[in-house]
Amino acid sequence: MTGNSFSVSGYGPARAGWTRILARDSLARRLDWPMLFAATALSLIGSLLVYSATRNRTEINQGDPYYFLIRHLMNLGIGLALMVGTLWLGHRALRNAVPVLYGTSLLGVLLVLTPLGATINGSRNWIVFGGGFSLQPAEFVKITIILGMAMILAARVDAGDKPYPDHRTVLQSLGLATVPILIVLLMPDLGTVLAMVAIILGVLLASGASNRWIFGLLTTGVIGCVAIWQLHILDEYQINRFAAFANPDLDPAGVGYNTNQARIAIGSGGLTGAGLFHGSQTTGQFVPEQQTDFVFTVAGEELGFLGAGLIILLLGVILWRACRIARDSTELYGTIVAAGIVAWFAFQAFENIGMTLGIMPVTGLPLPFVSYGGSSMFAVWVAIGLLQSIKVQRPMSA
């Protein structure tokens, strides 16, 4: 295979137009359409929900009810372009560029900690450019961690040297992941750290690394949590804030209020919801951060169990297809990348929806595709591009 993976070279005569696109072995035929459909649907549903949540929020929408809707759709457009670009380059080509990408993203999160970074909602995880543009480099770090770890872990296995990555390789890959995690911890952005830990776990699992690593990592995590709790490293109010998802009374004015209002919004939706734009909780702006972290509450209230369930179902479609891609990849590299993305999406979806439903602590993680936010949107569509690339590049015949 050549570096240009967009056309399948050396196979039959060049065909033109529809014939070529619809041919059995064409790229269009080999793309994972259910996943693309689900991701696009989620993004479009997201745009409606974002619009519903922000059309009355005059204090943030600059007096333009469509402000967030337009930007969300623009983000989607850019995201789609990024996906096409990723697909065109191919994950293998990107494999060579991993050191550069990793270094750039690392530089990005470091920049956040400099005066160039901006603090929003207590976390310093933004770089603000002029003209209303800003980026969250941590979102892209998630991708580069996946790519970087996959590159290290799969190198010798894909070369046929070893069946599984050895301890040194695993250690190297962990080192690669730990640097950005430590930086993100300094922001501090706990949610992103947790997502990255989930990614590491997914990557290690898929790489075939020794069980000892898996269990060792899990044990370290548990011990660390207990230590933080028992050694009073965190103030009581911080622990309360963390635990308020289960008992809103622990932090009634802060997180407890959010969870309570979120639960009321979702609970009041019933089977069919109040109807788009008719949710009183949404119109009344009782739920904070409703276009980003709590966007799922809009679906819950206005679209009810059917609409909110559909979102979970569409996420399920993407994850299911991604799992299939991981299993079907001809190389470990592709498998690891796909599994890392599965872990990322799954954790973020579970954490985000879970916190609105009151079964997970409240952290600032966006719901993939649905939440408003450029960086997140770009990152998940790049991930879709990677998955598609892994899928189309498997050998035609096996």
Place this chain on the structure above:
Amino acid sequence: MTNIPETGRTPRVQTRLVVIQILVLSLLGTLGGRLWYLQIREGAEYQKEASGNHVQQVVDPAVRGDILDARGVPLADNETRLVVSASRTDLLKQKDDGKAVLAKLAGVLGMKPEEVSQKVRLCDAKTPQPCWNGSPYQPIPITDEATPKQALQIRERAEDFPGITAEPEAVRRYAGPGKSNTAQVLGYLSPVTDDEIQKAKDTDSPYLRSDMVGRSGLERRYDRVLRGKAGVTRYEVDNLGRVIGKAKSDAAESGSNLVTSIDSRVQRVAEYELDKAMKKARQQFDKITGENYKADSGAVVVMEAKTGRIVAMASAPTYDPNVWVGGISGKDYKALTGKDSDYPLLNRAIQGQAAPGSTFKVVSTAAAVQAGYEWDGGYPCTSSYSVGGQVFKNFEGESFGPISLGRALEVSCDTVFYGLADREWKKDGGINPKKGQPKDYFFKTAHQFGLGKETGVDLPNEVTGRVPDRQWKLDYWKANKDAWCKSGKKDGSYVEKIAYENCLEGNKMREGDEINYSIGQGDTLVTPIQEAVIYGAVANGGTMYHPTIGKAVISADGKTVTPIKPRKSGKLPVSQATLKGMNDAFAGVITRGTAAWKFGGWPQDKIALHAKTGTAEVYGKQTTGWLATYTKDYSVIMTIAQAGTGSGSSGEAVRNIYSALYGVQGDGSIDNKKALLPEPQKGLPKVRTDGTIAAPKVTGDPAKDVEASQQDNPTNDDTQQPATSPSPSTGNSNTRRRPRRRGSRRMPT
């Protein structure tokens, strides 16, 4: 080298990928399950919570219905005051939270800026009064005494006063037409309490925090119809309390108007005459106690005899009902209810009770007939009646020889009734009757006359009075014997002797008890309203009514008129022949009997008046006078405590009330034009198409007009005793003196 499969996956990786897949699916399943739990299973609960979250109510109070007299003249209505209010919701929308507007407003109203800002701040644990205790979404009143000029300034420059309104608002007013007062009958309002709100929460007539509730009188009895239904506008608000939409609204329904049978003019005359009679009595010397009469309380009832409708009801001492309007001050409240007050809130026409004295003889006469005594039989009216060493005297030792029951009633001969009661007592088995033996005609008849229970007048807290029959004696003895037996002494003071006797046999009907009872003394208690019912029934041929003041409820739009019909409560246990005899006897009281000295020159041939006087003895106090009277249309009962005889204390006042009703002039002529109510008011006042009720104008003071017309009344003098009675031949009196007052107790009046 291991074999690397084409898929790039070793079995370990493959297994782990399946694990990942299962894990992912179970996570999504968890989310779905939780979503189902919140939205489907608990959905209704959260829906409730959500609506509580974002809906706020603004109450638009209903205008309370008027209370009108029989001609439509408002006795209680609403006066419009200019109320300036501030809407917190609107103030908070302004950049400085409305501070500038409030300061400007203070300038217009001539108040201090702090004063205004204090009024609109919300009460909480840290905020002392003054502060606003109601809903923050309710407009907060800043003053209810704005002048039209101030209101105009605010309304004309509405853009300068965002969130401020100056609206006329209804405030309860007791109009007092023609100087009438009607205080105790109307009652009063006060703000609803938390308890009441809680209790009425789930009924079909819940209270709102801003509600005023009727506390006594008609305001209380007819509270539900008068109150109407407050309008509620529900606003959807956002998390900062900003209004984002209007939800369901219920318009306010004004309360219905209550038309009463009260005639404000007659009411005024009754109040004025009662007051005048009491003042006069206080100038009279009481020979028995050696000081002037105290005349500390009294009541008048004017009732339509054929329907039981109340035309006037006055109670003294009285008060100005407008003290309640706009919240009563602590000082005023103490003056009305404190220990040192004379309890002007009591409506003594229905809550004052006293021994009826000789007015009770109407019951005793009926009892005698029921017991089988001939109406025309000759009953000895001796000067005294002796029972086992005790001598019961007739008043001033008069004697008339053998007389009929009618004559005994007319001249109020005590000894005739003593004799009859004593014979019945003996027939019933004396001091130790066998079980089931006593027929107790005298007591049974009293119950049949409606004594000892409420008349059912449409006013709250009516008292029952008391018939001291065997059962009551037993109950009373059980309750008090310990105290009696402890304090009683055989040879002690009068009180101690009474206690001693009561301890021994207070549970039994003693001979003296029944003898005393037969002339309305002793433990018997009646209320003026009970007497009005009884004498009204004698007037109308024997039908007793539940007295009513409410005559009709007319909805605010005037479209629905619900009449309140007179309700019969029973029949007097007397034949028509007996009634005729009683009628003649009571007419005789006016023409030649105990009341004649006050009714000289009365045109009896045109307006037949009937009366019975009574004087009740109250231990340790001056006597209570009763005057029970009736014509074919009205019964008028008047009583004054500690004021001497019934005719002496009330005769002139009652005559003046009748003069006012029928237009009788001082010289005995009848001026129909001046008659206030020669016939009971039949119809209801006219309801105009807009729902308002037409009412004649009441000007001047009807009581003064009546007084002026009575200038040349020959009997208008200030004497209390009938020494100069125009009919000395029948110079009898209704009172009598007993050597000992057995079982007589202090009676509240």
